[in-house]
Amino acid sequence: VIAAVRQAAPWSRVLVKPGLYKGTVILDKPLELIALGASADVVIDGGASSALVVKTADAMVRGFTLVSSTLESGAEKAVVEVRSGQSMLDLCEVFASTAACMHVGGRDARPIVRRCRFIGGRHEAVIFDQDAEGSLDGCEIRSAPRAGLAIREKANPIVRRCQIVAPGFRGLHAGQNARGVVEDCQIQGGSGPAVELSRGSQSVLRRVRVTAGSDFGIQASSGAKAIIASCSIDAPAGKDWKLANGHQVQRL
Secondary structure: OHHHHHHOOOOOEEEEOOEEEEOOEEEOOOOEEEEOOOHHHEEEEOOOOOOEEEEOOOOEEEOOEEEOOOOOOOOOOEEEEEEEEOOEEEOOEEEEOOOEEEEEEOOOEOOEEEOOEEEEOOOEEEEEEOOOOOEEEOOEEEOOOOEEEEEOOOOOOEEEOOEEEOOOOEEEEEOOOOOOEEEOOEEEOOOOOOEEEOOOOEEEEEOOEEEOOOOOOEEEOOOOEEEEEOOEEEOOOOOOEEEOOOOEEEEO
């Protein structure tokens, strides 16, 4: 796969037969990378590095399983790294244990991610940061120990129709200066709040079903700015909301 992508002309299509392919696929030109067969049968294993690195606009990756089986714990990499461009990731499954499943970082990064599954992660499963934009639509995010989805550092993604289940701690963490719109999603927490809004975050949640574990449904720090509209919260008695003094959360 690596050689085929390297040799492919811009705007071409690379079809990949079922099999296990080792190494890092780097997309630095517009093309389509399409798996033939079920995603479980077409696997890219990045080993000790990322399985996929996207550094271009107008690329599409569809139908793969992506893993990094020997990536060291604490490495500053994710199984999928999106660094720039408006490329599309569709119908892929991404598994991680020693790093994040996907990291979208940088003001030029704005991927369209559809119908993907992100399972696991060292701390978070999916991270948007460093002014990144882009969208998640119809995705499933599960089993990360700290947060299913983390948005921080002025990142501004649109998240729609996703299921985020984090039995370890938080479902969604909007960190300091995070932005973003989350609509028509289901978010479930564990021992921490299902949704945590940090100081300076400016998130919008609309029609989100929030299910708490043993902690609060939605927790907001002092200085957190958010609009929470038409959302439902299923939480232990008295634990729907935890709003610190000085919060700027609007409940509509």
